[in-house]
Amino acid sequence: MTLDPKDRAIIEATQAGLPLVPQPFAVVAETLGITEAELLDRLDALKKQGVVRRIGAAPNHYRLGMTANGMSVWDVDDTVVDSLGEIIGALPFVTHCYRRPRVLPVWRYNLFAMVHGSSRGEVLVKRDKVADLLGGACQAGDILFSTRILKKTGMRLAAKRG
Numbered sequence: 001m002t003l004d005p006k007d008r009a010i011i012e013a014t015q016a017g018l019p020l021v022p023q024p025f026a027v028v029a030e031t032l033g034i035t036e037a038e039l040l041d042r043l044d045a046l047k048k049q050g051v052v053r054r055i056g057a058a059p060n061h062y063r064l065g066m067t068a069n070g071m072s073v074w075d076v077d078d079t080v081v082d083s084l085g086e087i088i089g090a091l092p093f094v095t096h097c098y099r100r101p102r103v104l105p106v107w108r109y110n111l112f113a114m115v116h117g118s119s120r121g122e123v124l125v126k127r128d129k130v131a132d133l134l135g136g137a138c139q140a141g142d143i144l145f146s147t148r149i150l151k152k153t154g155m156r157l158a159a160k161r162g
Helices: 005-014 024-032 036-049 081-089 118-138
Strands: 068-076 094-099 111-117 138-145
Touching: 005 036, 005 118, 024 036, 036 138, 068 081, 068 118, 081 094, 081 111, 081 118, 118 138
Parallel strands: none
Antiparallel strands: 068 111, 068 138, 094 111
């Protein structure tokens, strides 16, 4: 998909976050030389097209004390992995949930769910809740704890070259 130059400019201007001011969209619009109404209309159109998924606050879970993070990995029956993944992904303590291909015989896991907590113990309790929901459809599971943040951003458009 090729983005309209104004839409690309809007994404570039907002992808790192909105300004923390009473009227952030007005500030962004002014920066781009368009009206706030046009900015909002274009963002709405980008959402409807699926280019932008959502616009919302993204709290820093580390600053909120959620410093223990574990990617739980699961070997789930392929016939039910999608439906169970939807259930696991809807849990309030799961921020990312993916189905991924197995790489047998090295990697048997096909369902991944990132679990956050204030301690490893809390994350392990939450992991057990996931295991209970997966039930007999799950043959094995493990958890990979984060030890250091190497990058923490969403996807960013690169600046378009001349």
